[in-house]
Amino acid sequence: NAGVTQTPKFQVLKTGQSMTLQCAQDMNHNSMYWYRQDPGMGLRLIYYSASEGTTDKGEVPNGYNVSRLNKREFSLRLESAAPSQTSVYFCASSDPPTYEQYFGPGTRLTVT
Amino acid sequence: AQKITQTQPGMFVQEKEAVTLDCTYDTSDQSYGLFWYKQPSSGEMIFLIYQGSYDEQNATEGRYSLNFQKARKSANLVISASQLGDSAMYFCAMRELNDYKLSFGAGTTVTVRA
Numbered sequence: 001n002a003g004v005t006q007t008p009k010f011q012v013l014k015t016g017q018s019m020t021l022q023c024a025q026d027m028n029h030n031s032m033y034w035y036r037q038d039p040g041m042g043l044r045l046i047y048y049s050a051s052e053g054t055t056d057k058g059e060v061p062n063g064y065n066v067s068r069l070n071k072r073e074f075s076l077r078l079e080s081a082a083p084s085q086t087s088v089y090f091c092a093s094s095d096p097p098t099y100e101q102y103f104g105p106g107t108r109l110t111v112t
Numbered sequence: 113a114q115k116i117t118q119t120q121p122g123m124f125v126q127e128k129e130a131v132t133l134d135c136t137y138d139t140s141d142q143s144y145g146l147f148w149y150k151q152p153s154s155g156e157m158i159f160l161i162y163q164g165s166y167d168e169q170n171a172t173e174g175r176y177s178l179n180f181q182k183a184r185k186s187a188n189l190v191i192s193a194s195q196l197g198d199s200a201m202y203f204c205a206m207r208e209l210n211d212y213k214l215s216f217g218a219g220t221t222v223t224v225r226a
Contacts, residue, residue, distance in 0.1 A: 031212045042116075042203055042216040043157075050212045058213065090157060098145055098164070099207050101214055103157035 002026055006091050006104035013081040013111045021076040021107050023091030031094045032074035033101060034058075034066060036087040043090065049074055081111045115139065116204050116217035124223050125194045132179070133189040133220045135204030141165075143209040146187040148178065151219070152200040160202075163187060191222075199224045 004025045013019055025032065030051045035043040035058075045058030047066040055066050063085060065077045074093075078085060088108050092101040117136045125131040137146065148160040163171045163178045171178040179188040187206075191198055201221050205214040 033213070040218075042218045044216075045213055048213055088155065092157075094212070098162050099212060099214075100145075100147055100159050100162050102159060103149075106155050106157075 004091055004093055004102055004104035006089075006107050008107060009105065010108050011110070013078075013109065015082060015111060017081050018077070018079050019081065020078075021089055021091075021109075022073070023075065023104055024073045025091075025093040025102070026072065027093060027095070027102065028071070029093035029095040029102075030071070031099070032068065033092045033094070034064075034074070034076045035090045035092065036060065036085075037090060037106075038087050046076065046089075078109075081109075083111045085109065086111045115215040116206055118204055118217035118220050120220045121218075122221040122223070124225055125191075125198075127196060127224055127226050128193055130190060130192045131194055131198075131222060133191075133202050133204075133222070135187045135189065135217060137185050137187060137204075137206045139185075139206065139208050141209040145207045146178065146180070147205040147207070147214065148176070148187075148189045149203045149205065149216075150200045151203065152197075157203075161189070194222075194224045196224050196226060198222060 007022045033048040034046040049068040052071045091104040094101040146163045150158045161173045177190045201219045204217040
């Protein structure tokens with residue numbers, strides 16, 4: 001039982017390059033989330049998916065797109081990376097009744 | 113408006129002592145949930161404890177307890193008998209009624225001294 005997995009763990013991009021962060025969960029959770037965490041700050045929600053087939057914007061969606069591929073997988077795409085997107089990205093999943101979120105190990109992304 | 117406020121950016125605690133981390137929240141909902149997470153230096157986010165707004169008793173999980181004061185809108189985390197492994201960043205979070213999302217505070221860094 002791996003929980004929430006994310007790939008890659010580390011990535012360096014040049015400004016303008018694109019990439020997709022992958023996330024998968026094996027807990028059969030309905031809801032999935034993408035966050036970013038900048039130094040000294042809490043987590044900010046980028047996008048979330050309440051259930052398979054739905055996605056919604058969070059607090060900081062600009063510059064990102066998401067795909068809920070199936071119940072297990074939720075990917076985050078940066079179409080044209082910018083230095084301001086240098087951050088640690090976390091994927092999480094949750095289910096009722098309490099919706100506590102279980103997090104992946106994170107992806108450390110640097111955009112130069 | 114900030115939904116979760118953690119006013120202590122950093123704290124030091126002696127090993128084996130208890131430490132209280134403050135968290136206040138802002139919501140007009142009557143039904144909501146409160147969460148605490150731990151983030152050690154290795155970076156992963158670890159779920160610690162949950163308190164529902166209608167729970168009559170304070171939540172406890174091992175050495176963690178949540179001091180829930182609904183009227184004051186506070187949900188402080190108490191770690192008893194601190195251990196060196198408790199050194200980490202701690203985040204308070206809230207989920208409001210009919211919402212899937214969590215709102216996180218800025219976090220409190222705890223350093224346990226031997």
